[in-house]
Amino acid sequence: MKDIFFCPEESNFYSNCLENLVLRNCENGDSIVEFGSGDGSPVINSLLRNKFDGVIHGFELNTSAWKxxxxxxxxxxxxxxxxxxxxCLFKSSKPQAKYLVANPPYLPAPDPDIYMPLLFGGIDGATVTNNLLSLGYENALLLISSFSNPKSTIEQAQEHGYTVNNFVVLPLKFGHYSSEPKVKQHIEELRKHKMAFYSxxxxxxxxxxxxKCQKNTTDLSHELAQVMTSL
Incomplete structure (x- = not known):
């Protein structure tokens, strides 16, 4: 359906990140909050492949995707x-959970008038992602794009007391949504200001x-920043 986000490669990557970085570390009864569940397929696929006895509370604004x-x-x-x-998670009474997980909207554009407005991530693409880091969850698994001002997200995380515990990187080709002329041109502008990185x-x-910062933990923030700005 045209009004539901569809990118199998990205959804599979999100699902694998959920499994390897979150579900396998969960203890009995852990709860998870998900921002922007979409059609639910990444989490559903992960649950079918893993033993998880907690509850995942998702939030999705798109009624078609929710159904x-x-x-x-x-x-x-x-x-x-x-x-x-x-x-919307931001407008709810914040559910208690050990993990916040999301593949947040990260498309940069001058305004939300794009192919799929719910994928608008603000003028630099990082607005929603950075707002999620202000919610205060102990752990957060977020997908971050190299063309969506990744340095600002790493800085936002540090300001809110987070360290980078682990990360996985996937090279992706510009797809249907990111190749929309209005979006692509805006990303090119961001690149000139060192806010977008691609090749x-x-x-x-x-x-x-x-x-959230714990003493004597290795922080991979610098390594993440180097990778995300290397293109």
Missing amino acids: AANLTIDEYNLANKYIINNS GEYYFLAGVLFN
Whole structure:
């Protein structure tokens, strides 16, 4: 469906990040909050491949995506593990959870009038991502794009007491949404100001696990910044 985000490569990457950086580290009964669940497929695929006995509370504004997700959740009998609200996390009473996870909207553009407005990440693409880091969850797994002012996100994380615990990087080709002329031209402008990094038709998407600072932990922030600005 045209009004539901569709990018199998990105969704599979998000799913793998969820499994390797979050679900395998979860203890009995841990709860997770997800911002922007979409059609639910990344989490559903992860749950079908892993033993997870906690609950994932998702938030999704797109009603079509929310309906599609719930149909699949029912089909696989996952309603006791994955509950999606057709509402905005920022406007809810913040659910308690050990982890916040998201593949946030990260498309930079002058305004939200793009192919899919819910993918608008603010003028530099990092607005929603940076706002998620202000919610104060102990752990946050976020997907970060190299053309969406990644340095600002790393700085925002540090300001809110996070270190980078681990990250995985995927080279991705500009797709349907990021190749929209209005978006692509804006990304080119950001590049001139060292706020977007890409090479030819490729950019980096990183799955980053942020933890609230603990003493004597290795912080991979500098390494992440070097990778995300290397294109």
